[in-house]
Structure formats: structure tokens, C-alpha cells
Amino acid sequence: MVQKIIQELSERDCRLVAVSKTKSVADILKIYQQGQRAFGENRVQELLEKVDQLPKDIKWHLIGHLQRNKVKYIVPFVDLIHSVDSLKLMKEINKEGEKNERIVPVLIQIKIGMEESKFGVDPNNIDSFFEESFKLNLPWVQISGLMGIATFTENEEQIRNEFRGLKASFDQIKDKYFKDQDEFKELSMGMSSDYQIALEEGSTLVRIGSLIFGPRH
Ligand SMILES: *Cc1c(COP(=O)(O)O)cnc(C)c1O
DSSP: OHHHHHHHHHTTTOEEEEEOTTOOHHHHHHHHTTTOOEEEESOHHHHHHHHTTSOTTOEEEEOSOOOGGGHHHHTTTOSEEEEEOOHHHHHHHHHHHHHHTOOEEEEEEEOOSOOTTOOSBOGGGHHHHHHHHHHHOOTTEEEEEEEEOOOSSSOHHHHHHHHHHHHHHHHHHHHHHOTTOTTOOEEEOOOTTTHHHHHHTTOSEEEEOHHHHOOOO
């Protein structure tokens, strides 16, 4: 399954983050042994428990909502934080990055779905978010792109429109603030149920859990 997905993604210059939340170290190793190196967790505590028990060349992605008081635990090693949605959080990441002398790659999460609970920057405020963040001058945070979670619905048109809107925002932001800057390159969108739509709409990173690991309990 993993290899088939990786193949499908590579045809579109997209990469896989295997979402291993709730799954055991043994389950993760099985996927690792098939060549997968990027894994995503949504809770810091669970991530920290797994890191020490797994090979050092795993690239760990934090994909879930991140509290400021947890930032210090992951900054020393995290490969990419997908879920930055406030300036306060960015400031905290910058502070910890400086302490560790490590520039921390992050994505800005944009609220594209309809669910009330979804985190993320309001799509109408993206420009002001970026402008404010540049004013703060945070050299230890590297903004590498955008992330979004589509509405959980059977309505494919709606999902497609949400992804398309996120891609349009990505292109605008790139053009306006990161022209000729290679580091702004990732568009993290697509999960087990909607990654094929995300691929068609320009995703560069899909976050797939249940399709690879089986259902979560
Ligand atoms: C759990 C999770 C995923 C993966 O979900 P699946 O439906 O199992 O593929 C992707 N992104 C985020 C932010 C998640 O929390």
C-alpha cells in the first residue's frame, strides 16, 4: 500500500507524510522498513514517547494543533511543523529556535474547512498575518508553505473548491512575499479520504494515516 501511494505521489512531485498517531512503534517500523521516512504525529506527548524508540533518520512532522508550552520539546528535532496559526506561536518557535540555534521550518495552517473546531488562519486574514509576521522579524522561523484540512464531507466539489482556494492563496503569497525564494514551496493538503483530489489541485505533501496503517480505534 505505502509503495503504491508513494509511486502515485511521485508522478505528481508530491511526497507522503505517514500519519502514525495512535499507532505503535512496531506498526511504524513496518512502514519504515518499506522505505518510508517522514512520519506525522498530532500530539507532542505521543511524539516524544515514540522518537526515542525509533530510528534516528525518521523525519518527524507535527501536524496537529500545537500549544506554546510544548514548543520547546519538539524544536530541537522536528522536521516540519504543519500547524502554525498564530503569531504568538511563531514567536515562541522563534525563541526556542534561537536557543537551539536551529531554524525551524513551519507551514501556516489556513482554515479552509467548514467545521467550527478547525484551527487555522482565517483565509480573509492571510495577508495581514504574513505582514504582521514579517514585522516581528523572526529569523529562526522559516515559513515553508501552507497547510489546510478540507471539510469532512462526501461532497467532492466542496473539497475540491477548498483545496483550489488554498492553492490560490499559496500562489498569491508566494508571488507577493517569497518570489525567487525556494524555501516557500510546500502545500500540505490531502488525507486518506481526499488525497487524490488534493493531488489534482497541486498538493506537495499529503498526510495519510488510516489508508496506510488501517483504521484508528
Ligand atoms: C489524523 C490526521 C491526518 C490523517 O488522517 P487519515 O484520515 O487517517 O488519513 C491528516 N492530517 C491531520 C492534521 C490529522 O490530524
